[in-house]
Amino acid sequence: xxxxxxxxxxxxxxxxxxxxxxxxxxxxxxxxxxxxxxxxxxxxxxxxxxxxxxxxxxxxxxxxxxxxxxxxxxxxxxxxxxxxxxxxxxxxxxxxxxxxxxxxxxxxxxxxxxxxxxxxxxxxxxxxxxxxxxxxxxxxxxxxxxxxxxxxxxxxxxxxxxxxxxxxxxxxxxxxxxxxxxxxxxxxxxxxxxxxxxxxxxxxxxxxxxxxxxxxxxxxxxxxxxxxxxxxxxxxxxxxxxxxxxxxxxxxxxxxxxxxxxxxxxxxxxxxxxxxxxxxxxxxxxxxxxxxxxxxxxxxxxxxxxxxxxxxxxxxxxxxxxxxxxxxxxxxxxxxxxxxxxxxx
Amino acid sequence: xxxxxxxxxxxxxxxxxxxxxxxxxxxxxxxxxxxxxxxxxxxxxxxxxxxxxxxxxxxxxxxxxxxxxxxxxxxxxxxxxxxxxxxxxxxxxxxxxxxxxxxxxxxxxxxxxxxxxxxxxxxxxxxxxxxxxxxxxxxxxxxxxxxxxxxxxxxxxxxxxxxxxxxxxxxxxxxxxxxxxxxxxxxxxxxxxxxxxxxxxxxxxxxxxxxxxxxxxxxxxxxxxxxxxxxxxxxxxxxxxxxxxxxxxxxxxxxxxxxxxxxxxxxxxxxxxxxxxxxxxxxxxxxxxxxxxxxxxxxxxxxxxxxxxxxxxxxxxxxxxxxxxxxxxxxxxxxxxxxxxxxxxxxxxxxxxxxxxxxxxxxxxxxxxxxxxxxxxxxxxxxxxxxxxxxxxxxxxxxxxxxxxxxxxxxxxxxxxxxxxxxxxxxxxxxxxx
Numbered sequence: 001x002x003x004x005x006x007x008x009x010x011x012x013x014x015x016x017x018x019x020x021x022x023x024x025x026x027x028x029x030x031x032x033x034x035x036x037x038x039x040x041x042x043x044x045x046x047x048x049x050x051x052x053x054x055x056x057x058x059x060x061x062x063x064x065x066x067x068x069x070x071x072x073x074x075x076x077x078x079x080x081x082x083x084x085x086x087x088x089x090x091x092x093x094x095x096x097x098x099x100x101x102x103x104x105x106x107x108x109x110x111x112x113x114x115x116x117x118x119x120x121x122x123x124x125x126x127x128x129x130x131x132x133x134x135x136x137x138x139x140x141x142x143x144x145x146x147x148x149x150x151x152x153x154x155x156x157x158x159x160x161x162x163x164x165x166x167x168x169x170x171x172x173x174x175x176x177x178x179x180x181x182x183x184x185x186x187x188x189x190x191x192x193x194x195x196x197x198x199x200x201x202x203x204x205x206x207x208x209x210x211x212x213x214x215x216x217x218x219x220x221x222x223x224x225x226x227x228x229x230x231x232x233x234x235x236x237x238x239x240x241x242x243x244x245x246x247x248x249x250x251x252x253x254x255x256x257x258x259x260x261x262x263x264x265x266x267x268x269x270x271x272x273x274x275x276x277x278x279x280x281x282x283x284x285x286x287x288x289x290x291x292x293x294x295x296x297x298x299x300x301x302x303x304x305x306x307x308x309x310x311x312x313x314x315x316x317x318x319x320x321x322x323x324x325x326x327x328x329x330x331x332x333x334x335x336x337x338x339x340x341x342x343x344x345x
Numbered sequence: 346x347x348x349x350x351x352x353x354x355x356x357x358x359x360x361x362x363x364x365x366x367x368x369x370x371x372x373x374x375x376x377x378x379x380x381x382x383x384x385x386x387x388x389x390x391x392x393x394x395x396x397x398x399x400x401x402x403x404x405x406x407x408x409x410x411x412x413x414x415x416x417x418x419x420x421x422x423x424x425x426x427x428x429x430x431x432x433x434x435x436x437x438x439x440x441x442x443x444x445x446x447x448x449x450x451x452x453x454x455x456x457x458x459x460x461x462x463x464x465x466x467x468x469x470x471x472x473x474x475x476x477x478x479x480x481x482x483x484x485x486x487x488x489x490x491x492x493x494x495x496x497x498x499x500x501x502x503x504x505x506x507x508x509x510x511x512x513x514x515x516x517x518x519x520x521x522x523x524x525x526x527x528x529x530x531x532x533x534x535x536x537x538x539x540x541x542x543x544x545x546x547x548x549x550x551x552x553x554x555x556x557x558x559x560x561x562x563x564x565x566x567x568x569x570x571x572x573x574x575x576x577x578x579x580x581x582x583x584x585x586x587x588x589x590x591x592x593x594x595x596x597x598x599x600x601x602x603x604x605x606x607x608x609x610x611x612x613x614x615x616x617x618x619x620x621x622x623x624x625x626x627x628x629x630x631x632x633x634x635x636x637x638x639x640x641x642x643x644x645x646x647x648x649x650x651x652x653x654x655x656x657x658x659x660x661x662x663x664x665x666x667x668x669x670x671x672x673x674x675x676x677x678x679x680x681x682x683x684x685x686x687x688x689x690x691x692x693x694x695x696x697x698x699x700x701x702x703x704x705x706x707x708x709x710x711x712x713x714x715x716x717x718x719x720x721x722x723x724x725x726x727x728x729x730x731x732x733x734x735x736x737x738x739x740x741x742x743x744x745x746x747x748x749x750x751x752x753x754x755x756x757x758x759x760x761x762x763x764x765x766x767x768x769x770x771x772x773x774x775x776x777x778x779x
Contacts, residue, residue, distance in 0.1 A: 025612060028415070028542050029550060031587045032616035041521065047529040058529075065617040072587060077558075079587035079614075096418040097593035101612075178770050181678075184685035187617045197436070217442035217546075221553060224613045228570055228580040247575045259615035265523070265538050266439050268411055268427045272512060274532075279422060279514040280539075284532040285522070287514070289425055291411055291543040294438040299617050303678040317525045317536070321433040324523045324538060 007057065007114030009165040009172075011179060011308065012129065014109040014136055015158035016066065022144030024070055024081070024101035027262035027292040031079075031101050032070065034142030035262045036189065036297075036326045039063050040315045042141055043111060049135050055116035056128055056162075062311035064302050066186040067106035105144065108183050109136075112312050115164070125162045133160030173307055180302040180311075187299040188311055190330035192258060196296045199223055223296050224260040227252040255332075261297035264315075265290035267322025293325065305330070350483060357487035360466050360473075365390050368459070396488055399460045400501035406453035406461060408474060408505045410440060413518055414452060414599045415542035415591050415610070420517035424452050425541060426506035440546045449474075450544040451601040458601060464502055477502040514539050547610065548602045554611050557581040585614035625686055627694035632701045634710065635741040638683050647675045648745050655750055673742070673760060677767050680738060684710065693717065705733040731772070735764040 026035035043061045050056060072079040081101040089095050119125045137146050149158065163179065165172045196219055203214035203222065228251050234243040269289040277287040305311050309329040316327045369390040376383055389395060409424040426449075432441035440447075451461045464474035476484045477499050485495040514520060519540050526534030557563050562578055569576035589610040592599040596608030628634055638644060651672040659665040692713035695702060708715045708730045719726055739760035743752040 025589065026615065028547055028610065029613060030615050031589075031612035032585070032614045037521075040524075044522065044524050044529060052530060067619070068617060070616070077586070079585060081587065081589065097590070098417055099589045099591075101587065101589070181681050181685075181767070181771050184682050185689060189617070193436070196438075212444070212446075215442040215444070216436070216438045217549065220438040221550070224583070225557075226582040226584060228582070230569065230574075230576050230579070232575055247573055249570050249573065249580075257618045260613045261615050263437060265540055266433065266435055266437070266441070268425050268432070268541060269512075271536065277423075277512045277514055279516065279518075280537060281514075281516070281520045282522075282532075282537055285535045285537045287537045287539065289411070289423065290538045290540050291440055291546075292540055293435065297615065301682055303682055315524050317523065321435050323433065323435050323437075324536070325437065 007116070008120060010113050010115050010119075010125075011163045011165060011176075012056070012058075012111040012113050012132060013161045013163070013179065013182075014111075014133065015161070015182070016149065017105075017107050017109060017136070017141065018147040018149060019105040019107065019141045019144040020147050021071075021102040022105050022142040024072075024103035027294065029292070029294065030260050030262055032259070033065065033068065033103070033189070033261075034105075034144075036063070036313050036328075037262070037264060037315075038142035039109065040313060040326055042109075042136075042139065044315075045139060046132065046135060049139070050132065054128060054131070055119045056132070057114045058111055059114065060112040060308075060312035060314035062110040062112075062188060062308075062313065064108040064110065064183045064186040064188045064311075065105065065299070066108065066183075069104040071102040071104070102144075105141075107141075108186065110179075110183075110308075110311060112308050112314075113162075115162075119162075120164070125164070129160040129162040132162075136160070176305075176307050177303075180305060183302040186302060187257070188302045188305065189261070189297050190300055190305070190310060191263065191313070191326075191328035192256075192296045192298045192330070192332070194332070195223060195255070195258065195298075196220060220260060220294060220296065223258055226254075257299040259297050259299065260294055262292045263295045263297075264293055264323065264325030266293045266324070271322075288322070290322075290324065293323070298330070300330075304333075353483045354486045357468060357473075357484050360468055361392060361396075361463075361487060364463055364466055365392060365395055393489065396498055399463060400498040402454075402457040403460050403501045403505055404509075405457040406451050406505065407507075407509055408449050408461065408464075409452055409600070410447065410449060410543070410545040411541035412450060412452050412544050412600050413515070413541055415544070415603065416519055416540070417515075417517040418592060418598060420515040422513040422515040422518050423508050425508065429545070440543045443545060443549055447545045448548045448602060450548070450603075452599075455597055460502075461505070461601070464505065474502065474505060478506060544600060544602050548606065551606050551609070551611055554583060554586075557583070583613060585616055587612040587614065625690065627690055627697075627700065628687065628702055628706075628710070629694075629697070629699040630701060632703070633737075633741075634683075634687075634702060634706050635737070638680065639741075639745070641679055641683065644676060644679050647672050647679070648742075651676075652746055652750070655746065670763070673763050676742065677738075677764050680764070681767065681771070687711075703737075705730050705737070709734050731765065731768045735761045735768065738764050 022034050023038065024034070025031045026033060026038075039061045043058045047058045070079075071082040073082065081099055083099060086095050115125070119128055137148075139146065163175065165175060196216065199222055200214065200216055200219040203219055207214050228249055230247055230249050232245045233248055235246045236243045267288055268291055272287040274285055274287070275283040280287050302311065310331065313326040313328045315324070317324050369386060372386055373383060376386075389398070407424055407426070409426050410429070411425045411427060413420050413422050413424055427440070429441050429443040429447055430445060432439065434441055451458060464472060464477065466473045468476065473484065480499065480503070485492070485499050488498050489495040521538050521540075522535045523538050524534055525536055528534050563580070566576040566578040566580050570580050589612055590608045591603050591610050592608045596606070597604040599608070628637060631637065639648075651669065654668065654672070659668075687710045690711070692711055694700065695707035695711035695714050696718050700707065702710070705727075708727070716726070718724070739757045742760045743757055746752050746756075
């Protein structure tokens with residue numbers, strides 16, 4: 001790359017995107033909201049479309065959901081997807097049925113970016129933001145189409161905005177706070193790998209010795225459902241004097257709005273050199289068979305996030321384990337949550 | 346497994362012959378006693394004949410853990426047999442969690458499925474398939490007295506887990522780019538990933554869900570909960586679960602395990618919360634928005650904590666001030682969230698007779714609605730709504746703290762200014778976006 005200019009940290013916000021018929025089936029085991037990989041993929045596609053001359057580099061992406069409308073049947077214990085009727089094949093035979101789940105979304109996308117020195121200029125930066133907005137309007141987001149805002153639905157039609165970040169951490173935190181309040185009301189998806197590990201340890205501690213030791217899968221399922229447990233409590237009986245046992249059913253407390261989510265892919269095969277796999281869509285890129293891997297996510301209101309790293313996800317690759325995953329640095333406030341680490345007067 | 350033991354050979358031979366005779370019996374039962382096909386069947390089930398045929402047909406099916414067909418039934422490409430123990434033990438949920446007790450799947454010609462059933466026979470904790478893959482000498486000896494032939498059959502069975510033909514993907518398979526390098530334009534910055542369906546993993550999840558939902562034990566636990574009696578087993582609920590049908594009316598076209606699941610693919614819900622459904626209602630029949638605001642759990646907690654902290658009469662220093670300011674900031678955050686939620690209601694609710702809020706509160710929460718009335722009545726819109734709201738907030742907070750603590754004008758000003766700063770900042774950002 002010819003002499004890369006000094007990058008300047010900035011935040012690109014694409015507010016209130018209406019996405020129609022996005023993919024609601026995020027993995028072979030989960031549904032409801034597109035996989036976070038769909039958004040990191042969008043980020044890459046966007047970076048490629050903008051080209052190297054745009055002066056903007058994308059690092060990570062966060063998503064805030066303001067509203068969604070899943071296209072599923074209501075009622076009963078199990079949802080099923082409202083299907084579309086697809087046309088027949090070229091030769092007139094019926095096409096194979098592939099059930100697709102669809103969801104209409106109202107989301108805000110937040111990108112962590114760095115800008116070239118040319119974009120320090122306010123007008124140029126505004127132009128760049130407008131270009132990105134235009135570019136995204138013509139793209140697919142998680143397989144769904146970006147729709148213009150409904151006429152009259154909002155007082156001010158939302159526009160893409162590119163904000164330069166201040167130099168020091170404190171100023172950036174303050175800027176992030178201000179920005180995040182514009183994403184209300186809504187919920188941001190963040191990672192809770194820590195809860196998955198904690199639950200595994202809890203399960204292992206409580207597991208009977210002779211049973212097969214619980215795995216991450218058990219911990220994951222346990223966090224994905226509502227558990228009601230019965231306990232026996234001895235209550236002293238005032239008349240008889242003998243304590244009587246009382247049954248109490250309690251529901252496990254859930255620390256926040258936790259959901260099972262796919263976070264990326266794990267290798268199943270070796271990495272095949274470019275062109276070695278027949279039928280690959282690109283013969284210039286190494287190819288690998290993978291499977292989806294899962295973790296626990298949490299939906300939190302953006303005003304509860306401390307900074308950009310807590311909101312956004314970036315794609316990561318670990319060559320040793322063949323793990324392709326999206327990383328998010330959300331840290332739950334500790335129990336002493338109302339005492340901040342640093343606060344300016 | 347390489348030590349040759351006559352005993353073990355005999356056991357394996359018995360396993361093979363039992364399997365064949367049971368299969369033959371079940372087929373003969375369906376036929377008339379004098380049907381000429383009976384002799385034909387008996388011929389087919391002579392071990393040497395059957396094994397020869399099975400070894401040939403083994404090529405038509407493949408044992409897999411990860412299959413392609415669930416991605417799209419018309420996709421043709423490589424399926425993989427990757428036992429969980431061979432996968433990297435990452436700290437996320439995936440097939441590697443299954444351990445040794447996993448259900449293998451079969452893809453390919455359904456007419457050759459009996460070969461897989463045969464190889465699924467267990468001997469001392471190992472399937473015949475596993476023994477074939479390991480090149481077990483006892484099994485070879487059990488299959489045929491001719492060592493060359495036994496070896497050939499064993500190898501044919503062992504190929505069941507191997508990919509067929511050259512490695513292939515398909516236009517209908519999912520293939521996605523994953524960025525691994527910095528330069529987004531360069532081809533070497535990417536890997537092309539093709540996700541296969543983790544059939545064994547899906548099966549384990551399916552079995553757990555079926556057990557939690559429909560098993561007798563689960564039903565008993567649910568009944569116990571209803572009757573409020575004790576149950577050792579907890580009740581598990583999977584809210585908002587969805588089911589996807591794989592393979593339509595022909596789940597067996599996808600794979601053996603998919604057929605066992607009757608094509609049902611269970612999906613756990615990861616829906617975002619919708620504040621609309623929780624308690625977002627217009628503020629009616631109440632004279633202040635702070636009543637409902639105070640009831641928010643986060644607000645209650647913050648007020649409680651702030652009060653407890655101030656009651657300790659902390660020394661007046663920077664640390665105290667910043668601690669106090671952090672709680673106030675949290676209250677402001679919650680207030681802005683509360684505001685944003687109410688503003689997403691259909692405009693005009695504040696103009697109904699049931700709405701008893703003050704004028705400034707109506708304007709704050711339902712600006713569009715009040716504007717319509719302004720236009721009808723030809724009223725002038727006041728410009729000091731944020732100031733009035735900030736004052737109301739400061740009054741409310743003072744009232745929350747006052748009974749034990751002496752709160753007065755300095756505190757009022759501090760709360761008001763803190764809120765004012767945030768609202769002004771938010772408005773500035775808002776107008777800047779124009």
